Amino acid sequence: MNPSEIEFVDRMGLIMERLGGARTMGRLHAWLMICDPPDQSLTDLAAELGVSKTAVSTVARQLELSGMVERVPTSTREHRYRMVGGxxxxxxxxxxxxxxxxxxxxxxxxxxxxxxxxxxxxxxxxxxxxxxxxxxxxxxxxxxxxxxxxxxx
CATH class of the missing domain: 1.10.287 (Helix Hairpins)
Known part of the structure; x- marks a missing residue:
């Protein structure tokens, strides 16, 4: 992430925290809004956000259940996620x-x-x-x- 992307991701983390969610949830959601490619593996997400893969997995599942992100089908066992409109x-x-x-x-x-x-x-x-x-x-x-x-x- 470049410095502007980091600032955006961190700001969205604070917003999600103010809305009652976890800061990591907001940061993950924000990164998925702007990342390229638009779908990311749990390993990639953990590395970009500087948090554990377990934390990313937990938050990604919560966002998936809420309809904010979706798991992308892959030919491997790798979990990949992307934003969902709406x-x-x-x-x-x-x-x-x-x-x-x-x-x-x-x-x-x-x-x-x-x-x-x-x-x-x-x-x-x-x-x-x-x-x-x-x-x-x-x-x-x-x-x-x-x-x-x-x-x-």
Whole structure:
């Protein structure tokens, strides 16, 4: 990697860390976005990123499960990975599924709070309403994203 590529990879590592993932996950994802050739072996990835092959393997599997990267078929037992388009919308869909599940918990929380605790009830209701609002528009957002993606290509 040249110095600019290193900086980009490291910055993306920090972003992924801020989003709750591992720094190595962000660095691996970033490198796969810009590397040439576009598919890389675990050995190559470990060498470029300066981390163990085990760490790269673990992170690559996590990114594969989330739909962000895919394993490339090879004639050998070597594992090779490349970027998958549309991975971030899949990650967002997974996060929104958690938000959707949280509504039941928030509704339960509201059911156990009486009117004698208006401050707590208001805070809980505000959180529940925000999550419901986000979910209400999520399908339309994904449709707008699909249209945007098609027209901006």
């Amino acid at each position: 991975g971030w919308d899949q990650v967002m869909r997974i996060q929104l599924a958690v938000v959707r599940q949280s509504l039941d918990t928030l509704d339960f929380g509201l059911s156990i709070l009486g009117d004698d605790r208006p401050v707590q009830r208001g805070q809980l209701k505000d959180t529940r309403d925000f999550f419901a609002f986000v979910l209400q528009d999520s399908d339309a957002m994904f449709e707008r994203w699909k249209e945007y993606r098609e027209t901006s290509s």
